Amino acid sequence: MLQRKLLLYTPQAHKAGYRLEEAVAAVLPEETTEVVRTMEGLVRRIKRPHNGLEVAVIMATGRKKLQELQSLEQMLESLRTILILPDADPRTIAQAHRLRPRYITDIRSDFQDVAAVLKKMLASPDLPLAKPPSF
Amino acid sequence: MVKTAMARVLIIDDDGLMCKMLSGLVLNRGHEATCAFSLEEGLEHAEQQNFDVVFLDVWLPDGNGLEVIPHLRALPSSPEIIIITGSGDADGAELAINHGAWDYVEKTSSISQMALPLVGALNYRQEKRAHKQPVALKLEGLVGSSPPLQACLDLLAQAAASDVNALITGSTGTGKELFARAIHRNSARALGNFVVVDCAALPENLVESALFGYEKGAFTGADKATSGLIAQAHDGTLFLDEVGELPENMQRAFLRVLQERSFRPIGGKREIKSDFRLVAATNRNLEKMAQQGRFRQDLFFRLRSLVISLPPLKERNGDLLELALYHTARLCKRQGLAPKGFSPEFLRDLSAYDWPGNVRELVNVLDTALAAAQRDSTLFPPHLPPFLRAKVARGSILMKPVNGNGGNGEDFQGRRLSPINEVRKIVLAQVEKRYLQDLMQQEKGNIQAACQVSGLSRPRLYSLLKQYEICPSLAAKQAIDL
Numbered sequence: 090m091l092q093r094k095l096l097l098y099t100p101q102a103h104k105a106g107y108r109l110e111e112a113v114a115a116v117l118p119e120e121t122t123e124v125v126r127t128m129e130g131l132v133r134r135i136k137r138p139h140n141g142l143e144v145a146v147i148m149a150t151g152r153k154k155l156q157e158l159q160s161l162e163q164m165l166e167s168l169r170t171i172l173i174l175p176d177a178d179p180r181t182i183a184q185a186h187r188l189r190p191r192y193i194t195d196i197r198s199d200f201q202d203v204a205a206v207l208k209k210m211l212a213s214p215d216l217p218l219a220k221p222p223s224f
Numbered sequence: 225m226v227k228t229a230m231a232r233v234l235i236i237d238d239d240g241l242m243c244k245m246l247s248g249l250v251l252n253r254g255h256e257a258t259c260a261f262s263l264e265e266g267l268e269h270a271e272q273q274n275f276d277v278v279f280l281d282v283w284l285p286d287g288n289g290l291e292v293i294p295h296l297r298a299l300p301s302s303p304e305i306i307i308i309t310g311s312g313d314a315d316g317a318e319l320a321i322n323h324g325a326w327d328y329v330e331k332t333s334s335i336s337q338m339a340l341p342l343v344g345a346l347n348y349r350q351e352k353r354a355h356k357q358p359v360a361l362k363l364e365g366l367v368g369s370s371p372p373l374q375a376c377l378d379l380l381a382q383a384a385a386s387d388v389n390a391l392i393t394g395s396t397g398t399g400k401e402l403f404a405r406a407i408h409r410n411s412a413r414a415l416g417n418f419v420v421v422d423c424a425a426l427p428e429n430l431v432e433s434a435l436f437g438y439e440k441g442a443f444t445g446a447d448k449a450t451s452g453l454i455a456q457a458h459d460g461t462l463f464l465d466e467v468g469e470l471p472e473n474m475q476r477a478f479l480r481v482l483q484e485r486s487f488r489p490i491g492g493k494r495e496i497k498s499d500f501r502l503v504a505a506t507n508r509n510l511e512k513m514a515q516q517g518r519f520r521q522d523l524f525f526r527l528r529s530l531v532i533s534l535p536p537l538k539e540r541n542g543d544l545l546e547l548a549l550y551h552t553a554r555l556c557k558r559q560g561l562a563p564k565g566f567s568p569e570f571l572r573d574l575s576a577y578d579w580p581g582n583v584r585e586l587v588n589v590l591d592t593a594l595a596a597a598q599r600d601s602t603l604f605p606p607h608l609p610p611f612l613r614a615k616v617a618r619g620s621i622l623m624k625p626v627n628g629n630g631g632n633g634e635d636f637q638g639r640r641l642s643p644i645n646e647v648r649k650i651v652l653a654q655v656e657k658r659y660l661q662d663l664m665q666q667e668k669g670n671i672q673a674a675c676q677v678s679g680l681s682r683p684r685l686y687s688l689l690k691q692y693e694i695c696p697s698l699a700a701k702q703a704i705d706l
Contacts, residue, residue, distance in 0.1 A: 136558055138595040139588075164558055166365075167587065169425070177448075182456055183417055189405070191422040192434070195450070205427045 112200035236266030274301035304345035368543030384410035394534030397584030400505035416460025442491025457500035669696035
């Protein structure tokens with residue numbers, strides 16, 4: 090059985106969240122991904138032993154959510170983080186960089202770039218090939 | 225010329241005349257001189273007293289002087305090393321500097337020529353002491369007090385106090401990103417962004433847009449202008465992690481950015497300035513890659529203005545316990561657990577393991593141990609991951625002699641046989657150890673010669689010598705005694 094390597098935080102019933110999950114599912118088997126839908130769920134999960142988790146993909150749907158994530162800075166330290174930001178405002182970007190993400194992208198993206206980065210980060214001969222990004 | 229305070233100088237040379245001459249040179253300048261005629265004797269003196277300078281011959285009866293430079297520099301007094309080379313030995317001189325020596329003198333030099341590096345080294349130490357102010361660095365997560373780590377922290381302080389490009393090298397898990405963040409946090413740019421570029425994670429077709437950003441309409445899908453990481457690092461720090469993975473065309477483009485401090489987004493018509501400070505990190509040998517044409521030499525020269533080489537965990541003597549305590553406390557706090565203690569056996573096993581994954585591996589092992597311990601208040605060996613316990617157990621068995629009389633079955637009476645793979649490994653280890661002992665005796669502790677005879681690379685030979693606890697200088701002494 091494949092180990093869960095990816096923690097995916099997408100809010101419930103959010104259009105961009107569905108797009109993100111679809112993009113991730115195209116490159117990673119479902120069994121390797123743990124999905125959480127609430128901030129409380131995210132906090133509960135990263136407080137527990139990581140047990141092989143390597144990467145966290147976190148979608149911040151608004152600046153308030155991004156602000157809440159700041160309190161998780163220390164707990165996210167041992168995970169490589171990909172952040173999905175609500176906008177490209179310099180203040181939003183500055184907040185994002187405090188979490189030292191390995192990659193950031195916009196919520197309006199089709200997330201093919203996220204899929205490509207994830208595939209490279211979690212490179213394994215067992216993983217299926219990714220679709221190329223749409224640039 | 226600045227008058228220096230009385231210094232202690234150690235001279236390690238098997239040539240009695242050279243020792244006498246250098247002693248006279250040192251005493252005439254009002255300093256103390258101590259002579260040693262072998263590496264073993266010299267190291268003994270160096271460990272017992274604080275020396276400021278060591279004159280060190282290369283070819284000694286019990287080994288190569290260059291190989292003990294890191295050991296001498298790691299001592300509390302961290303003496304400056306002046307290598308004594310043979311006349312006209314340019315390779316020896318280069319090797320000396322590459323190994324961390326302050327300078328070198330040729331055996332045939334005049335007294336005044338030999339005095340110059342001594343005076344220079346002593347002046348340097350005096351000035352360093354005079355200007356050394358304790359700096360309260362923000363070192364969140366950087367735990368330890370071993371000399372190798374302290375040396376790196378001194379360099380961190382230097383890097384933080386300036387804007388020079390810094391290159392952090394070290395094996396995986398040694399804390400390169402932690403150091404990069406500490407440089408940023410302690411620098412004048414601490415209020416700016418700390419922007420991470422994960423060169424290993426970015427697919428080649430994303431690197432350019434991620435670094436430089438793009439204008440609206442620059443390509444299909446670019447429906448609005450987006451700033452890149454170089455722009456986002458303006459007034460802050462740009463951290464290129466695994467810089468050795470940067471594609472060749474991006475190395476060229478990034479070199480231009482370093483030179484001009486400006487760039488053009490994809491599809492853009494004008495140059496944009498970005499004032500960032502560059503910190504790069506790698507676990508590869510960039511110099512070798514540059515020599516082999518796999519990394520741009522001109523970019524490499526730019527990156528290595530200040531190099532911090534992080535030691536592997538096994539070389540940070542004494543830091544293991546401090547790290548284990550710190551990270552266990554942190555993990556317990558994160559998981560809402562009561563603090564845990566360590567049993568002596570748990571610590572014994574942690575100390576016996578090699579830690580190829582360094583501090584990151586230690587943290588993962590502690591995380592696993594806490595999960596296994598659950599509500600237990602003390603951590604015991606069974607809480608450790610099985611792979612670690614197996615490796616430690618194998619290591620301890622290999623150190624014990626195995627009876628050779630297996631033919632008539634006497635040794636196996638009343639004992640269960642181990643699996644044949646285990647027996648093979650034990651026997652192979654015994655043969656390997658015997659070969660290495662003979663090799664070091666035959667070559668009188670000379671590592672270079674031993675590598676040539678055995679066909680082993682230097683790092684591999686050192687690793688095996690350490691594994692079997694074989695001391696080259698001791699083996700050489702045994703050869704002399706035979």
